[in-house]
Amino acid sequence: MSIDQAEVARALEILGDGTRLDILGENADLLRYAESEITAQHSERRLRVRVRINRDGRAAAGSLETLDPEAVRTLADRLSAALADLPASSGAPESPAETDSSSTAAATPEIAPARSVLESDPAVRHQWFNTVRAGLDPEMKLGGAIRYDVMERVVADSTGLFRAETLTKASIQAIAKQDGRSASVKLLHRDADQIPIEEIPGRLRAALTPLPSVDAHHGTCRVLLKPQAVNSLIATYGYAVLGANAYATGRSLVAGRLGEKVASELITLVDDGCDADGLPSGFDAEGNVRRRTTLIDKGVLTGVVSDQRRAGLTGGVPTGHAVPDGWRFGGDPVPSHLLLAPGESTEDELLAEVGSGLVVNRLDYLRVLHPKETLVTGTTRDATYWAEDGKLVGWHPQLRFTFKMDDVMNAILGVGAVRERCDQTFMESIVVPSLLIDAGPLVLP
Numbered sequence: 001m002s003i004d005q006a007e008v009a010r011a012l013e014i015l016g017d018g019t020r021l022d023i024l025g026e027n028a029d030l031l032r033y034a035e036s037e038i039t040a041q042h043s044e045r046r047l048r049v050r051v052r053i054n055r056d057g058r059a060a061a062g063s064l065e066t067l068d069p070e071a072v073r074t075l076a077d078r079l080s081a082a083l084a085d086l087p088a089s090s091g092a093p094e095s096p097a098e099t100d101s102s103s104t105a106a107a108t109p110e111i112a113p114a115r116s117v118l119e120s121d122p123a124v125r126h127q128w129f130n131t132v133r134a135g136l137d138p139e140m141k142l143g144g145a146i147r148y149d150v151m152e153r154v155v156a157d158s159t160g161l162f163r164a165e166t167l168t169k170a171s172i173q174a175i176a177k178q179d180g181r182s183a184s185v186k187l188l189h190r191d192a193d194q195i196p197i198e199e200i201p202g203r204l205r206a207a208l209t210p211l212p213s214v215d216a217h218h219g220t221c222r223v224l225l226k227p228q229a230v231n232s233l234i235a236t237y238g239y240a241v242l243g244a245n246a247y248a249t250g251r252s253l254v255a256g257r258l259g260e261k262v263a264s265e266l267i268t269l270v271d272d273g274c275d276a277d278g279l280p281s282g283f284d285a286e287g288n289v290r291r292r293t294t295l296i297d298k299g300v301l302t303g304v305v306s307d308q309r310r311a312g313l314t315g316g317v318p319t320g321h322a323v324p325d326g327w328r329f330g331g332d333p334v335p336s337h338l339l340l341a342p343g344e345s346t347e348d349e350l351l352a353e354v355g356s357g358l359v360v361n362r363l364d365y366l367r368v369l370h371p372k373e374t375l376v377t378g379t380t381r382d383a384t385y386w387a388e389d390g391k392l393v394g395w396h397p398q399l400r401f402t403f404k405m406d407d408v409m410n411a412i413l414g415v416g417a418v419r420e421r422c423d424q425t426f427m428e429s430i431v432v433p434s435l436l437i438d439a440g441p442l443v444l445p
Contacts, residue, residue, distance in 0.1 A: 003047075003154050005162065007067040014072045014156050015051060020161075022050040022285045022324055023067075025152035031125045032144040036133055041122070050285070050325045053079050057331045058086040061325040082096065088305075098290040106289040108163045109274050109282035114191035117148050117168035119233050128197050132174050140208065144173040144184070155287035163283050170195060171423075175382065176204040181395060183207030183383040184362060186228065188421055190279055206385045207361065214386045214394035220439040222357035222413070224350055224387075230340070230432040231422035232363040232378065234269070237405045238335040239426060240371045242271075243321070244310035245332035253374050253406055254301050264412035267300040268341035269425025273320060278337045278421060280427035281319060288321030291337070329426045339431040343415025349416050352390035357439075359385040361393065363401075374405035407441035 003025050007335050012019055025047050032040040060082040062075050085359050117125075125146045149169040156162045170192035175184040185203050187195050199270075202211040225233065246252035262267075273290030274280050283289050286308055293314070294302045306314040307322030310333060320335040351359070364381035379400045386396040416434035423429050 003152050003164070004067075005154075005164075008154060008162070010069060010154050011049075011072045012156060014069060015053060015076045015158070017158050018053050018054045018055040020054075020157040020286070021155065022052075023154040023156075024048045024150075027120075027150040027152075029120050029122070029125070029148045031122075031129065031146040032131055033145070033167060036142045038126075038129065047101050051075060052325050053083065055083055057088050058083045060086070063326065071091040077350070079293050088103045093135055108165065109280075109289065111167065111274070111280045111282055112194070113150065113166040113168040114170075114301065116192035117150060117190070118166075118171050120148050120150070124192065128172055131197050132172075132200050132204075135198075136176055136204060137178070138175045140203075140204070143175045143177070146170075146172045147377075150320045155283060155285065157287065161287050163287050165282050167279070167281055169279055172197065172200070172322070173427060174200050174204060176208055178208050181383075182381075183209060184228075184381075186422070188279070209392065211385070212393060214396055216397045216399065217358065217386065222354050222439050223437045224330060224354050224357065224359045225363075225435045225437060226361045227416070227420035227432050228362040228422060228426055229360045229380075230435050231420075231424070231430050232366045233405065233408065233435075234338055234340055234432050235422075235424045235427045235430045236366045236368065236376060237374065237409065238269070238271075238295070238338050239329070240368055240374060240405070242304050243332045244304045244306035244313045245335045246371070247304045248310055248313060252289055252304075253372055258303075259299050260301055261299050262301045262406075263296055263299045266343060266411060266412045266415050267296055267299055268294075269296040270294045270341075271305055271319070271321070271335045271337055272339060273337045273428075275337065275339055275431075277339060277419070277424065277431045281428060283337070284318075284322040284336070285324040286318070286322040288318040288320040288322060291317070293319045295335070301442050305333050305335050334426070338420070338427065338429075340433065341415075342417050342419050342433045345414045345416055345434075345436075347416060347418070347434060350434055351387060351392075353414055353436055354387045354390060356388050357386075359387055369402070375402070376405055377402040403441050408437055411438040411441050412436070413438050 028044045030042040052061045060079045151167040160301045168190050171188035173186040183204050185200050189195050241252050243431045247255050272292040305319045305321035308318050311318040360380050361383040362381050364379045366376045366378035380398045384396045385392045414436035419431050421431045
Protein backbone atom coordinates (compact mmCIF):
# COMPACT_ATOMS: atom_id res chain seq x y z
CA MET A 1 0.00 0.00 0.00
CA SER A 2 1.25 3.46 -0.85
CA ILE A 3 -0.51 6.79 -0.29
CA ASP A 4 -0.24 8.71 -3.55
CA GLN A 5 0.31 12.46 -3.17
CA ALA A 6 -1.64 13.13 -6.36
CA GLU A 7 -4.67 11.30 -4.95
CA VAL A 8 -4.39 13.33 -1.75
CA ALA A 9 -4.28 16.58 -3.74
CA ARG A 10 -7.32 15.51 -5.75
CA ALA A 11 -9.27 14.70 -2.59
CA LEU A 12 -8.43 18.11 -1.12
CA GLU A 13 -9.60 19.79 -4.33
CA ILE A 14 -12.92 17.96 -4.18
CA LEU A 15 -13.47 18.70 -0.50
CA GLY A 16 -12.58 22.38 -0.85
CA ASP A 17 -11.27 25.15 1.38
CA GLY A 18 -10.79 24.54 5.09
CA THR A 19 -10.16 20.81 4.67
CA ARG A 20 -7.64 18.72 6.55
CA LEU A 21 -6.93 15.07 5.81
CA ASP A 22 -5.39 12.67 8.31
CA ILE A 23 -4.58 9.45 6.44
CA LEU A 24 -3.25 6.19 7.83
CA GLY A 25 -2.33 3.19 5.72
CA GLU A 26 -1.87 0.15 7.95
CA ASN A 27 -0.05 -3.01 6.90
CA ALA A 28 -0.04 -5.66 9.62
CA ASP A 29 1.32 -9.22 9.62
CA LEU A 30 0.54 -11.35 12.66
CA LEU A 31 1.60 -14.77 13.90
CA ARG A 32 -0.30 -16.20 16.89
CA TYR A 33 0.56 -19.26 18.96
CA ALA A 34 -0.82 -21.17 21.95
CA GLU A 35 0.11 -24.37 23.75
CA SER A 36 3.45 -24.23 21.89
CA GLU A 37 1.78 -24.46 18.48
CA ILE A 38 1.13 -21.85 15.81
CA THR A 39 -2.60 -21.19 15.73
CA ALA A 40 -3.04 -18.37 13.20
CA GLN A 41 -1.27 -16.30 10.58
CA HIS A 42 -2.97 -13.11 9.50
CA SER A 43 -2.22 -10.22 7.15
CA GLU A 44 -4.29 -7.05 6.98
CA ARG A 45 -4.13 -4.01 4.72
CA ARG A 46 -6.33 -1.04 5.58
CA LEU A 47 -6.60 2.60 4.57
CA ARG A 48 -8.25 5.05 6.95
CA VAL A 49 -8.97 8.61 5.81
CA ARG A 50 -10.19 11.11 8.40
CA VAL A 51 -11.63 14.33 6.98
CA ARG A 52 -12.22 17.57 8.86
CA ILE A 53 -13.66 20.74 7.30
CA ASN A 54 -13.67 24.12 9.07
CA ARG A 55 -15.55 27.00 7.38
CA ASP A 56 -16.92 30.22 8.81
CA GLY A 57 -16.60 29.02 12.38
CA ARG A 58 -18.37 25.75 11.62
CA ALA A 59 -16.75 22.32 11.64
CA ALA A 60 -17.74 18.86 10.39
CA ALA A 61 -15.82 15.61 10.23
CA GLY A 62 -16.15 12.23 8.56
CA SER A 63 -14.10 9.25 7.48
CA LEU A 64 -13.47 7.02 4.47
CA GLU A 65 -11.55 3.86 3.67
CA THR A 66 -10.58 5.00 0.19
CA LEU A 67 -9.40 8.04 -1.77
CA ASP A 68 -11.59 7.12 -4.73
CA PRO A 69 -12.94 10.41 -6.17
CA GLU A 70 -16.57 9.28 -6.20
CA ALA A 71 -16.45 8.29 -2.54
CA VAL A 72 -14.74 11.57 -1.69
CA ARG A 73 -17.42 13.54 -3.56
CA THR A 74 -20.18 11.73 -1.69
CA LEU A 75 -18.58 12.57 1.65
CA ALA A 76 -17.95 16.16 0.52
CA ASP A 77 -21.66 16.60 -0.25
CA ARG A 78 -22.67 15.20 3.15
CA LEU A 79 -20.22 17.36 5.07
CA SER A 80 -21.24 20.47 3.12
CA ALA A 81 -24.88 19.79 3.97
CA ALA A 82 -23.98 19.30 7.62
CA LEU A 83 -22.03 22.58 7.68
CA ALA A 84 -24.97 24.45 6.15
CA ASP A 85 -27.26 23.22 8.92
CA LEU A 86 -24.92 24.28 11.73
CA PRO A 87 -25.21 27.64 13.48
CA ALA A 88 -22.24 29.97 13.16
CA SER A 89 -19.77 29.58 16.02
CA SER A 90 -18.53 32.53 18.04
CA GLY A 91 -15.49 30.58 19.19
CA ALA A 92 -11.98 30.83 17.78
CA PRO A 93 -11.44 28.86 14.55
CA GLU A 94 -9.37 25.74 14.81
CA SER A 95 -8.38 24.96 11.24
CA PRO A 96 -4.71 25.00 10.22
CA ALA A 97 -5.50 27.81 7.77
CA GLU A 98 -6.62 30.09 10.57
CA THR A 99 -4.08 29.43 13.29
CA ASP A 100 -0.48 30.50 13.83
CA SER A 101 1.46 29.25 10.80
CA SER A 102 4.52 28.57 12.98
CA SER A 103 2.75 25.47 14.28
CA THR A 104 3.10 23.73 10.92
CA ALA A 105 6.05 25.58 9.33
CA ALA A 106 8.79 23.37 10.76
CA ALA A 107 10.29 20.66 8.56
CA THR A 108 9.01 17.13 8.93
CA PRO A 109 11.47 15.09 11.04
CA GLU A 110 13.14 12.32 9.08
CA ILE A 111 12.42 8.87 10.52
CA ALA A 112 13.69 6.11 8.28
CA PRO A 113 11.59 2.93 8.18
CA ALA A 114 13.40 -0.33 8.96
CA ARG A 115 13.97 -2.63 6.02
CA SER A 116 13.61 -5.66 8.31
CA VAL A 117 9.92 -4.79 8.80
CA LEU A 118 9.23 -3.45 5.32
CA GLU A 119 10.29 -6.76 3.82
CA SER A 120 8.09 -8.62 6.32
CA ASP A 121 9.54 -12.08 5.76
CA PRO A 122 7.21 -14.72 7.31
CA ALA A 123 10.15 -17.09 7.74
CA VAL A 124 11.70 -14.73 10.27
CA ARG A 125 8.61 -14.76 12.44
CA HIS A 126 8.53 -18.55 12.33
CA GLN A 127 12.19 -18.59 13.32
CA TRP A 128 11.47 -16.33 16.29
CA PHE A 129 8.71 -18.67 17.45
CA ASN A 130 10.92 -21.74 17.08
CA THR A 131 13.82 -20.08 18.92
CA VAL A 132 11.68 -19.24 21.94
CA ARG A 133 9.89 -22.59 22.01
CA ALA A 134 13.15 -24.56 21.73
CA GLY A 135 14.71 -22.58 24.59
CA LEU A 136 12.00 -23.43 27.11
CA ASP A 137 11.86 -26.48 29.33
CA PRO A 138 9.79 -29.31 27.78
CA GLU A 139 7.00 -29.01 30.33
CA MET A 140 6.53 -25.27 29.65
CA LYS A 141 3.83 -24.20 27.19
CA LEU A 142 4.29 -21.15 25.00
CA GLY A 143 1.63 -18.65 23.91
CA GLY A 144 1.61 -15.16 22.52
CA ALA A 145 2.00 -13.30 19.24
CA ILE A 146 4.53 -11.80 16.84
CA ARG A 147 3.47 -8.74 14.89
CA TYR A 148 5.03 -6.58 12.17
CA ASP A 149 3.43 -3.20 11.40
CA VAL A 150 4.13 -0.75 8.59
CA MET A 151 2.20 2.49 8.99
CA GLU A 152 2.09 5.11 6.24
CA ARG A 153 0.92 8.46 7.59
CA VAL A 154 -0.07 11.61 5.72
CA VAL A 155 -1.49 14.84 7.10
CA ALA A 156 -2.39 17.41 4.44
CA ASP A 157 -4.66 20.42 4.19
CA SER A 158 -6.07 22.88 1.68
CA THR A 159 -3.46 25.53 2.53
CA GLY A 160 -0.63 23.39 1.13
CA LEU A 161 0.51 21.52 4.23
CA PHE A 162 1.73 18.03 3.36
CA ARG A 163 3.54 15.77 5.81
CA ALA A 164 4.28 12.12 5.18
CA GLU A 165 6.18 9.39 6.98
CA THR A 166 6.45 5.61 7.02
CA LEU A 167 6.77 4.04 10.46
CA THR A 168 7.76 0.48 11.26
CA LYS A 169 7.30 -1.64 14.35
CA ALA A 170 8.05 -5.24 15.25
CA SER A 171 6.90 -6.84 18.49
CA ILE A 172 6.85 -10.20 20.19
CA GLN A 173 4.92 -11.24 23.25
CA ALA A 174 5.89 -14.57 24.74
CA ILE A 175 3.90 -16.11 27.61
CA ALA A 176 5.19 -19.29 29.21
CA LYS A 177 2.99 -21.44 31.45
CA GLN A 178 3.88 -24.25 33.81
CA ASP A 179 2.00 -25.84 36.73
CA GLY A 180 -0.76 -23.24 36.59
CA ARG A 181 1.67 -20.31 36.68
CA SER A 182 2.63 -17.90 33.94
CA ALA A 183 5.35 -15.44 33.03
CA SER A 184 5.57 -13.08 30.08
CA VAL A 185 8.06 -11.03 28.10
CA LYS A 186 7.20 -8.37 25.53
CA LEU A 187 9.84 -6.77 23.31
CA LEU A 188 9.34 -4.21 20.55
CA HIS A 189 11.45 -2.04 18.27
CA ARG A 190 11.09 -0.12 15.03
CA ASP A 191 13.72 -2.49 13.57
CA ALA A 192 13.03 -6.23 13.88
CA ASP A 193 16.76 -6.97 13.69
CA GLN A 194 17.29 -5.13 16.98
CA ILE A 195 15.01 -7.39 19.04
CA PRO A 196 17.11 -9.87 21.11
CA ILE A 197 14.96 -12.94 20.57
CA GLU A 198 17.64 -15.23 22.03
CA GLU A 199 17.21 -13.59 25.47
CA ILE A 200 13.53 -14.43 25.81
CA PRO A 201 13.72 -18.15 26.79
CA GLY A 202 16.14 -17.44 29.62
CA ARG A 203 13.99 -14.63 30.96
CA LEU A 204 10.91 -16.83 30.91
CA ARG A 205 12.68 -19.75 32.60
CA ALA A 206 14.00 -17.43 35.31
CA ALA A 207 10.55 -15.91 35.85
CA LEU A 208 9.01 -19.38 36.26
CA THR A 209 11.34 -20.04 39.16
CA PRO A 210 10.28 -23.08 41.25
CA LEU A 211 9.08 -21.30 44.38
CA PRO A 212 6.24 -22.34 46.67
CA SER A 213 2.93 -20.53 46.71
CA VAL A 214 2.32 -18.17 49.62
CA ASP A 215 -0.89 -16.91 51.17
CA ALA A 216 -2.12 -13.54 50.00
CA HIS A 217 -0.72 -10.63 52.02
CA HIS A 218 -3.22 -8.13 53.39
CA GLY A 219 -2.45 -4.55 54.35
CA THR A 220 0.43 -2.31 53.35
CA CYS A 221 3.83 -3.33 52.07
CA ARG A 222 6.53 -2.08 49.77
CA VAL A 223 5.96 -2.92 46.13
CA LEU A 224 8.53 -3.30 43.38
CA LEU A 225 6.96 -2.61 39.99
CA LYS A 226 8.99 -4.04 37.13
CA PRO A 227 9.08 -2.12 33.81
CA GLN A 228 6.04 -3.77 32.19
CA ALA A 229 4.01 -2.83 35.28
CA VAL A 230 5.46 0.70 35.38
CA ASN A 231 4.42 0.97 31.73
CA SER A 232 0.74 0.83 32.69
CA LEU A 233 1.20 3.28 35.58
CA ILE A 234 3.11 5.96 33.68
CA ALA A 235 1.03 5.72 30.50
CA THR A 236 -2.24 6.01 32.42
CA TYR A 237 -0.92 8.86 34.56
CA GLY A 238 0.24 10.76 31.49
CA TYR A 239 -3.07 10.22 29.73
CA ALA A 240 -5.17 11.36 32.70
CA VAL A 241 -3.02 14.18 34.04
CA LEU A 242 -0.59 15.77 31.56
CA GLY A 243 -2.72 17.01 28.66
CA ALA A 244 -3.24 20.75 28.11
CA ASN A 245 -7.02 20.59 27.84
CA ALA A 246 -7.46 18.75 31.12
CA TYR A 247 -5.05 21.26 32.67
CA ALA A 248 -6.90 24.30 31.26
CA THR A 249 -10.36 23.08 32.25
CA GLY A 250 -9.38 22.02 35.76
CA ARG A 251 -10.03 18.32 35.12
CA SER A 252 -6.40 17.44 35.83
CA LEU A 253 -5.15 16.98 39.39
CA VAL A 254 -2.16 19.21 38.55
CA ALA A 255 -4.22 22.08 37.06
CA GLY A 256 -2.71 25.44 38.04
CA ARG A 257 0.40 23.82 39.50
CA LEU A 258 3.10 24.51 36.91
CA GLY A 259 6.35 25.04 38.78
CA GLU A 260 5.15 23.09 41.81
CA LYS A 261 6.17 19.69 43.13
CA VAL A 262 3.70 17.03 41.97
CA ALA A 263 5.78 13.83 42.28
CA SER A 264 8.82 12.35 43.96
CA GLU A 265 12.07 14.17 43.18
CA LEU A 266 13.26 10.86 41.70
CA ILE A 267 10.78 11.33 38.82
CA THR A 268 11.80 13.10 35.59
CA LEU A 269 9.37 12.50 32.74
CA VAL A 270 9.57 13.81 29.17
CA ASP A 271 7.60 13.31 25.98
CA ASP A 272 9.80 13.10 22.90
CA GLY A 273 8.49 11.70 19.62
CA CYS A 274 11.96 11.70 18.04
CA ASP A 275 13.87 9.85 20.77
CA ALA A 276 15.22 6.60 19.33
CA ASP A 277 14.75 4.86 22.68
CA GLY A 278 11.01 4.86 21.97
CA LEU A 279 9.13 4.31 18.73
CA PRO A 280 9.66 7.63 16.92
CA SER A 281 7.06 9.50 14.91
CA GLY A 282 7.40 13.01 13.58
CA PHE A 283 4.01 14.75 13.68
CA ASP A 284 0.49 14.59 15.06
CA ALA A 285 -2.98 14.39 13.52
CA GLU A 286 -3.02 18.14 12.81
CA GLY A 287 0.38 18.08 11.12
CA ASN A 288 2.17 19.71 14.06
CA VAL A 289 5.76 18.56 14.53
CA ARG A 290 6.26 16.64 17.73
CA ARG A 291 8.38 18.66 20.15
CA ARG A 292 10.40 17.35 23.07
CA THR A 293 8.45 18.43 26.15
CA THR A 294 9.70 18.07 29.71
CA LEU A 295 6.64 17.32 31.79
CA ILE A 296 8.09 16.64 35.24
CA ASP A 297 11.63 17.57 36.24
CA LYS A 298 12.81 16.03 39.51
CA GLY A 299 9.26 15.98 40.76
CA VAL A 300 8.32 19.50 39.62
CA LEU A 301 5.62 20.02 36.98
CA THR A 302 7.25 21.86 34.08
CA GLY A 303 4.89 21.35 31.15
CA VAL A 304 1.91 19.71 29.49
CA VAL A 305 1.30 18.54 25.91
CA SER A 306 -0.91 20.51 23.53
CA ASP A 307 -2.61 20.71 20.16
CA GLN A 308 -3.46 23.84 18.17
CA ARG A 309 -6.50 24.70 20.27
CA ARG A 310 -4.53 24.61 23.53
CA ALA A 311 -1.21 25.96 22.19
CA GLY A 312 -1.58 29.01 24.43
CA LEU A 313 -0.45 26.85 27.34
CA THR A 314 2.77 25.90 25.54
CA GLY A 315 4.12 29.23 24.39
CA GLY A 316 1.72 29.63 21.48
CA VAL A 317 3.12 26.62 19.62
CA PRO A 318 1.50 23.17 19.87
CA THR A 319 3.77 20.41 21.16
CA GLY A 320 2.53 17.96 18.51
CA HIS A 321 -0.01 15.95 20.48
CA ALA A 322 -3.32 16.41 18.68
CA VAL A 323 -5.27 13.17 18.47
CA PRO A 324 -7.26 11.96 15.45
CA ASP A 325 -10.87 13.05 14.96
CA GLY A 326 -13.20 10.42 16.38
CA TRP A 327 -10.42 8.81 18.42
CA ARG A 328 -11.97 6.28 20.81
CA PHE A 329 -9.90 7.55 23.74
CA GLY A 330 -11.24 11.11 23.53
CA GLY A 331 -10.49 14.34 21.72
CA ASP A 332 -8.01 16.04 24.07
CA PRO A 333 -4.24 16.25 23.49
CA VAL A 334 -2.39 13.53 25.40
CA PRO A 335 1.23 12.37 25.62
CA SER A 336 2.38 10.03 22.86
CA HIS A 337 6.03 9.10 23.56
CA LEU A 338 6.77 9.08 27.29
CA LEU A 339 10.27 8.47 28.64
CA LEU A 340 10.90 8.15 32.38
CA ALA A 341 14.51 8.94 33.30
CA PRO A 342 16.46 5.99 34.70
CA GLY A 343 17.86 5.94 38.21
CA GLU A 344 21.01 4.42 39.63
CA SER A 345 19.75 1.25 41.30
CA THR A 346 20.33 -2.23 39.95
CA GLU A 347 17.44 -4.69 40.00
CA ASP A 348 19.13 -6.59 42.85
CA GLU A 349 19.48 -3.38 44.86
CA LEU A 350 15.81 -2.56 44.37
CA LEU A 351 14.83 -6.06 45.44
CA ALA A 352 17.00 -5.75 48.54
CA GLU A 353 15.20 -2.51 49.44
CA VAL A 354 11.82 -4.24 49.20
CA GLY A 355 12.52 -6.15 52.38
CA SER A 356 9.20 -7.92 52.94
CA GLY A 357 6.97 -6.97 50.06
CA LEU A 358 5.47 -7.61 46.65
CA VAL A 359 7.19 -7.86 43.26
CA VAL A 360 4.86 -7.18 40.31
CA ASN A 361 6.07 -7.97 36.81
CA ARG A 362 2.99 -6.91 34.88
CA LEU A 363 -0.34 -5.16 35.33
CA ASP A 364 -3.08 -6.55 33.15
CA TYR A 365 -4.65 -3.10 32.87
CA LEU A 366 -5.38 0.07 34.78
CA ARG A 367 -8.85 1.58 34.51
CA VAL A 368 -9.42 5.18 35.56
CA LEU A 369 -12.25 5.49 38.07
CA HIS A 370 -11.89 9.19 38.86
CA PRO A 371 -9.55 11.26 36.63
CA LYS A 372 -9.34 14.32 38.91
CA GLU A 373 -8.36 12.17 41.88
CA THR A 374 -6.21 9.85 39.68
CA LEU A 375 -8.07 6.92 41.24
CA VAL A 376 -7.52 3.73 39.24
CA THR A 377 -8.13 0.03 39.56
CA GLY A 378 -6.28 -2.84 37.94
CA THR A 379 -5.03 -6.38 38.35
CA THR A 380 -1.65 -8.04 38.36
CA ARG A 381 -0.90 -10.70 35.77
CA ASP A 382 1.84 -13.28 35.35
CA ALA A 383 4.82 -13.71 37.72
CA THR A 384 3.79 -11.92 40.93
CA TYR A 385 6.08 -12.78 43.86
CA TRP A 386 6.45 -12.26 47.59
CA ALA A 387 9.87 -11.23 48.89
CA GLU A 388 11.39 -11.59 52.34
CA ASP A 389 14.67 -9.96 53.36
CA GLY A 390 15.25 -8.89 49.78
CA LYS A 391 14.84 -12.35 48.25
CA LEU A 392 11.99 -13.94 46.33
CA VAL A 393 10.43 -16.60 48.55
CA GLY A 394 7.14 -17.48 46.88
CA TRP A 395 4.49 -16.95 44.25
CA HIS A 396 1.87 -14.48 45.43
CA PRO A 397 -1.74 -14.84 44.19
CA GLN A 398 -2.80 -12.41 41.50
CA LEU A 399 -4.62 -9.46 43.02
CA ARG A 400 -6.54 -6.28 42.31
CA PHE A 401 -5.18 -2.88 43.28
CA THR A 402 -7.27 0.26 43.75
CA PHE A 403 -5.13 3.33 44.39
CA LYS A 404 -4.46 6.96 43.55
CA MET A 405 -1.70 7.37 40.99
CA ASP A 406 -0.81 10.71 42.55
CA ASP A 407 -0.04 9.00 45.87
CA VAL A 408 2.15 6.42 44.14
CA MET A 409 4.03 9.06 42.14
CA ASN A 410 4.91 10.77 45.42
CA ALA A 411 5.99 7.57 47.16
CA ILE A 412 8.88 6.47 44.94
CA LEU A 413 11.83 5.13 46.95
CA GLY A 414 14.01 3.90 44.10
CA VAL A 415 14.32 3.94 40.32
CA GLY A 416 16.01 1.25 38.26
CA ALA A 417 18.97 1.93 35.99
CA VAL A 418 17.71 -0.26 33.12
CA ARG A 419 14.70 0.77 31.02
CA GLU A 420 12.42 -1.20 28.73
CA ARG A 421 10.52 -0.05 25.66
CA CYS A 422 6.77 -0.57 25.99
CA ASP A 423 3.52 0.54 24.36
CA GLN A 424 -0.19 0.91 25.01
CA THR A 425 -3.23 0.98 22.75
CA PHE A 426 -3.62 4.71 23.53
CA MET A 427 0.08 5.67 23.41
CA GLU A 428 2.76 5.00 20.83
CA SER A 429 5.65 4.22 23.16
CA ILE A 430 6.61 4.35 26.82
CA VAL A 431 10.20 3.82 28.03
CA VAL A 432 10.47 3.08 31.74
CA PRO A 433 12.63 1.44 34.45
CA SER A 434 11.52 -0.41 37.56
CA LEU A 435 10.09 1.60 40.45
CA LEU A 436 10.18 0.80 44.16
CA ILE A 437 7.06 2.14 45.92
CA ASP A 438 6.76 2.90 49.62
CA ALA A 439 4.22 1.03 51.69
CA GLY A 440 1.53 3.70 52.01
CA PRO A 441 -0.40 4.08 48.74
CA LEU A 442 -0.70 0.43 47.74
CA VAL A 443 -2.81 -1.49 50.24
CA LEU A 444 -3.41 -5.14 49.47
CA PRO A 445 -7.07 -6.05 50.11
